[in-house]
Amino acid sequence: xxxxxxxxxxxxxxxxxxxxxxxxxxxxxxxxxxxxxxxxxxxxxxxxxxxxxxxxxxxxxxxxxxxxxxxxxxxxxxxxxxxxxxxxxxxxxxxxxxxxxxxxxxxxxxxxxxxxxxxxxxxxxxxxxxxxxxxxxxxxxxxxxxxxxxxxxxxxxxxxxxxxxxxxxxxxxxxxxxxxxxxxxxxxxxxxxxxxxxxxxxxxxxxxxxxxxxxxxxxxxxxxxxxxxxxxxxxxxxxxxxxxxxxxxxxxxxxxxxxxxxxxxxxxxxxxxxxxxx
Ligand code: ADE
Ligand code: ZN
Numbered sequence: 001x002x003x004x005x006x007x008x009x010x011x012x013x014x015x016x017x018x019x020x021x022x023x024x025x026x027x028x029x030x031x032x033x034x035x036x037x038x039x040x041x042x043x044x045x046x047x048x049x050x051x052x053x054x055x056x057x058x059x060x061x062x063x064x065x066x067x068x069x070x071x072x073x074x075x076x077x078x079x080x081x082x083x084x085x086x087x088x089x090x091x092x093x094x095x096x097x098x099x100x101x102x103x104x105x106x107x108x109x110x111x112x113x114x115x116x117x118x119x120x121x122x123x124x125x126x127x128x129x130x131x132x133x134x135x136x137x138x139x140x141x142x143x144x145x146x147x148x149x150x151x152x153x154x155x156x157x158x159x160x161x162x163x164x165x166x167x168x169x170x171x172x173x174x175x176x177x178x179x180x181x182x183x184x185x186x187x188x189x190x191x192x193x194x195x196x197x198x199x200x201x202x203x204x205x206x207x208x209x210x211x212x213x214x215x216x217x218x219x220x221x222x223x224x225x226x227x228x229x230x231x232x233x234x235x236x237x238x239x240x241x242x243x244x245x246x247x248x249x250x251x252x253x254x255x256x257x258x259x260x261x262x263x264x265x266x267x268x269x270x271x272x273x274x275x276x277x278x
Contacts (some may be wrong), residue, residue, distance in 0.1 A: 007088040008081060008268055010212055010235035012131075012161070013070075013112060014061040014094055015271025016077040025063040025072070034059065045274055050193050050244050051163055053274060061097050070111025078119040084278055090127040091116070092159055095144055096136060105147045113154045127156040129187060132175065134160050134167035141175040145182075157185030159212065160202075164194040169201040176206045185209045187235075191216035192246060196223050203230070210235060215246060218254055218261070228262040239277040240270035 019041040026033050035041045041060075047053040064070060074091070081089060091112065098108050109128070116126045130148055132141035148155055158179040160172060169176075169188055176186055190202040192213035199217045202208045203226065214234040217223045227234070236255055241247045247254070258265035272278040 002085065004085055005087045006085050007090075007266070008086050009090045009210070009233070009266055010092070010237055010268035010270055011077070011089060012092045012094065012271050013074055013077060014064070014097060015057060015269075015275075016080075016273050017060055017064070017073055018076070018273045021073065021076060022060055022063050025065075025069050029063060029065050029069070031063055033063070045243075047243055048245055050246075053244055053271070054162060057271065057274065058097055061094070062101060064098060065103055065107070067107040067111040067114075070108055071115045072111075074112045074115035075118065078115060078124060080278055082119070082122065082124055086124065088125045090129055090156075092129050092131050092161065094131050094133060094161065095147070096133045096140065099144070099147065105151070109148075109151045109154055113151075128154055129157040129159045129185075130155050131159040131161040132172060133162040134171065134189075135163040138172050138175055141172055142178070145175055145179060152182065152184075155184065157187055157209070159186075160188040160190075160206075161212075164189060164192055164198065168194070168198050170205045173205050180207060187212055189213055192241075192244075196220035199223055199227075203227075203232075208232070213237065213241075213246075214258075214263075214265075215241065215254060217263075218257060224261050224263065231264065233264040233266060234258065235268045236265045237268050237270035237275075239272075239275045243275040 019038040093112055095105055095108050099105055180186055186206055186208050187210045188202040188206055188208050189212040191199040196216055196219050210233045212235045238253045242250050255265055269277050
């Protein structure tokens with residue numbers, strides 16, 4: 001398995017920020033972390049649900065300021081992924097986690113894209129997917145899409161992430177329709193913690209090309225049949241599901257059931273600096 005060539009289709013680049021780099025970037029940028037050692041950071045990575053993780057994830061990414069920071073983050077991930085046999089990677093980024101702190105959009109997309117271009121020289125192909133934070137408003141997602149317009153040559157698709165329950169896909173119907181009109185591919189986190197209804201909405205309202213997670217689709221046979229009939233891929237993240245208590249233990253993970261049901265379930269990392277794996 002270690003030697004096999006791999007594709008990574010569900011990776012939040014900010015979720016690959018290892019504590020060591022968090023410290024290095026904090027120092028470079030003159031910032032003080034809430035933790036005083038790498039061990040203390042790692043010890044804080046005990047989560048009982050998605051929101052527990054997100055609170056720490058947004059705090060961690062606050063060390064990312066400059067174009068070079070985003071380059072270094074992405075380059076480190078790509079070197080590690082290449083060592084694991086990754087040949088193709090589709091990377092999510094969360095621009096609103098940065099622009100809300102005053103970081104220019106260009107720093108974010110510029111640094112990530114420069115590292116992807118460099119990795120392409122080493123034979124790793126890639127795509128970039130811009131995610132909207134679903135706990136924020138659709139108007140804020142629209143403003144983010146506006147900011148992305150000058151960079152669309154670097155961005156292949158748009159996604160939907162962050163706190164799922166209470167923020168159904170239909171909240172973002174208009175911005176995703178506009179993104180589709182711009183020629184962007186559409187994905188969405190759905191059915192990670194949210195109910196099957198959110199997966200239906202991802203299909204019928206957003207018109208997704210792929211579903212991120214999709215675990216809870218298994219609760220609805222008609223939904224499973226629909227996903228199979230549409231030939232849609234699920235980007236499943238078993239270690240993430242374990243760490244965020246979506247599953248009780250890894251043996252209880254539904255990956256096998258997904259495959260048996262005819263779903264195109266793939267195995268991915270999500271946020272490997274926080275969940276382990278890669
Ligand atoms: N952002 C980063 N990781 C995420 C996840 N697993 N679910 C929702 N939003 C996220
Ligand atoms: Zn994710």
